[in-house]
Amino acid sequence: MHNKKPYPIYFFFTKNKKLSKESFYLEKIKNHSLMLLKITCFLKFILPFPLKYKFRVLNIKNKILFLETSNSAWMTRLKFESIKILFLLKSKILPSLSYIDIKINPDIEIKSIINNKINIYNLKNNKKNKIYNNKKITKKSIKSILYVSRNNKNNLSIVLKRIANIIKKNI
Template sequence: MRDSRPHLIDSLFSNPIETSQESLSKIQHQAIALVQLNHAVNMLLPEILRPWCRVANFRQGLMVLETANASWQMRLRYEEAKLLSTVRIQILPSLSSIDIRINPVLAKKQALHTQDDDSDRHCLCLLGGQSRHLSLRSAASIRHVAAQSEGKLKNVLERLAKLAEDSPEHMPSPKIEASPDL
């Protein structure tokens, strides 16, 4: 049965070896261990996978890795056997398997981390530093679909179509007039 009595604050910060209860220090030690494991595993991953993957947990010989989406999950699965053997040799001999899960929050965090202040208004940035600009023709098609849509979808499509207008390649260039003094 769960022990739901109030506890003294001192007992929460006590040494986890002395008490059998979950204490804050035990949680803190596990969090520190996960951060260190995440850093070590990150160094073993190919550079392209590093921003899209993190160690979520390690328990009973199972390391849980989180990745941003299914495509990164597939890439990570290709590396799984190599990663498992390397981690066993270098870091965790008790590791028996790796579980790879998708966590979409990683994609959002990475997108926020990599975007510049206003760059997302006019281009979609890719991994290689390339950018894609929305053409005026595509924007017109998106506006047509938005006109037939309702609510949230309509708002999102209109914002997407507006990216073409805000794009620097579609902005009119400033005219430079020659001064009559010359």
């Protein structure tokens, strides 16, 4: 039976004599992913507001930067900005970069919509909790709600009366 302990994760991403070949490949992957992350942050800093969230950096291969966007409208906007992107990336990060290739992937839009809905839902829940905890409705506001409900003959008056009764119970 072997008495070997598991290695910590940073062990694989640094140069080690024990894992020379494997650590070389893992270090190469680490450097490549850090480069992609750096390019993504730089592009989000450069690009105008709507474009910041409508693209994804896929890869760098053979001096070509591959970007991905959700539809052809965003692709044309990125193509319009590609000269500026190419110039700035050459001057700041990747001097060997020669071309930017932009591809369309509609799944990006679906993922961003789902993420936005989740974020909006979380914000609404947080706001509701803060409103109930921080703000109190006075008796004067209840009277004004009842006054508005008396003057209306629609369903609005029924809803306003219900709201006023709920508020009275909670005070």
